[in-house]
Amino acid sequence: DTGVSQDPRHKITKRGQNVTFRCDPISEHNRLYWYRQTLGQGPEFLTYFQNEAQLEKSRLLSDRFSAERPKGSFSTLEIQRTEQGDSAMYLCASTYRGGGAFFGQGTRLTVV
Amino acid sequence: DQQVKQNSPSLSVQEGRISILNCDYTNSMFDYFLWYKKYPAEGPTFLISISSIKDKNEDGRFTVFLNKSAKHLSLHIVPSQPGDSAVYFCAASDYGGATNKLIFGTGTLLAVQP
Numbered sequence: 001d002t003g004v005s006q007d008p009r010h011k012i013t014k015r016g017q018n019v020t021f022r023c024d025p026i027s028e029h030n031r032l033y034w035y036r037q038t039l040g041q042g043p044e045f046l047t048y049f050q051n052e053a054q055l056e057k058s059r060l061l062s063d064r065f066s067a068e069r070p071k072g073s074f075s076t077l078e079i080q081r082t083e084q085g086d087s088a089m090y091l092c093a094s095t096y097r098g099g100g101a102f103f104g105q106g107t108r109l110t111v112v
Numbered sequence: 113d114q115q116v117k118q119n120s121p122s123l124s125v126q127e128g129r130i131s132i133l134n135c136d137y138t139n140s141m142f143d144y145f146l147w148y149k150k151y152p153a154e155g156p157t158f159l160i161s162i163s164s165i166k167d168k169n170e171d172g173r174f175t176v177f178l179n180k181s182a183k184h185l186s187l188h189i190v191p192s193q194p195g196d197s198a199v200y201f202c203a204a205s206d207y208g209g210a211t212n213k214l215i216f217g218t219g220t221l222l223a224v225q226p
Contacts, residue, residue, distance in 0.1 A: 004155075033213060042116075042201050042216030043156065056211045091155050093214075100146055101214060103155035 002026060004104035006092050012110045013082055020078045021107045025094030032075050033101060034067055035091040036060065043091055049075060082111045115139045116204050118217035126225050131189040133220050135202030138183065144207035146214065147176060147187045150199045159200075160187070163207070192224045 005024040013019050025032050030051050035043035046065070048056040051072035061067075064082075069075040079086055087110050093101035117136045125131045133147075143164040148156035162169040162176045162185065169176050175188045189196055199221050203214040 006155075031212070035214075040218065042203075042218050043214070045213045045215070048211045048213055056213065093155075095212070100158045100161050101212075102158060103148075105155045106153075108153065 004092055004094055004102055006090075006104035006107050008107055009105060010108045010110075012112060015084060015111055016081055018078065018080045019082060019109065020076055021090055021092075021109075023075045023077070023092030023094075023104060024073075025075070025092070026102060029094035029096050029102075030072065031095045031097075031101075032069055033093045033095075034075070034077050035093065035103075037089040037091060037106075038087075046077075079109075082109075084111045087111045113138075114218075115142075116202055116215050116217040118202055118220050120220050121218070122221040122223070124223045124225060125192045127194055128191045131187075131192045131196065131222055131224070133187040133189075133200050133202075133222065135185050135187075135217055136183055137185075137204050139204070139206075139215075140183075141206045141209070142204040142215070144205045144212075145176070145178060145185050146203045146205075147174075148201045148203060148216075149196075150201060150219070156201055189222075192222075194224050194226050197222055197224045 032049040034046040037043045049069040064080045067077045089106045091106045093103045095101040146161040147159045150156045178185045199219045202217040
C-alpha cells in the first residue's frame, strides 16, 4: 500500500496524559500537513512541513502541541497534558508540489 | 471567519439523477479548488480539482464548475449512485503561496436514495 498511513487509528486517553501520533506520507512527497477535524466541521489546518522544516503553524496549535518530521520522512504529532477539547480526528496529508493533498485515514482521539 | 462556505448541510437525491453541491469562497487569493469525499471514520478522499484559469473540469461522472466573479464553485455528479452517499468537502488554496494549505468548508452530506 503506497498511501498515507497513520497510527494509531484510535486512541482513548485520560485527561492530562500525553499522546503521540505517527504519520507516514507517500514516499516521494516532500510536503506534509496535519489537520484536525471536529464533529460538524471541515478539517482545519494545524501545521506544515516541507521536507524536515516546519514552515507554518496555525494558531490552533497551542504550546501543548508539537510536531516533528525528522529526516523529512515520517512525522509525529504530540499533545501534552491532553484536555477534553483535544478530542477530534487528527488527519495527516502529503503532496509533492501542492495541489491535491492525499490524506491518511486519521487518528481518532478521545480524551476522557 | 469562514473563508470557504458550504451552505447546505445535507442533500438528498434519487439514484440516477443529478447531484449538485455548492461552495462559496471569500478570499480572492484562492486560485485552486478541490472536492473531497469522506466516509465516517475515514480520511477525506480526493475527487476532483480545478485551477482558477479554467471554468470547468470533468472526470467521469464528476464535473466541477468555477465562477470566479461570483466566487462560487459547484460539483455535479451525474448519474448519482447509492455509493456516492458521503460527506463532500469543498477546499481552496493559494497555489502560488508558500504552503498550499487547504481551507475547507463545513461539508455537505449527500444521500443518494435507491
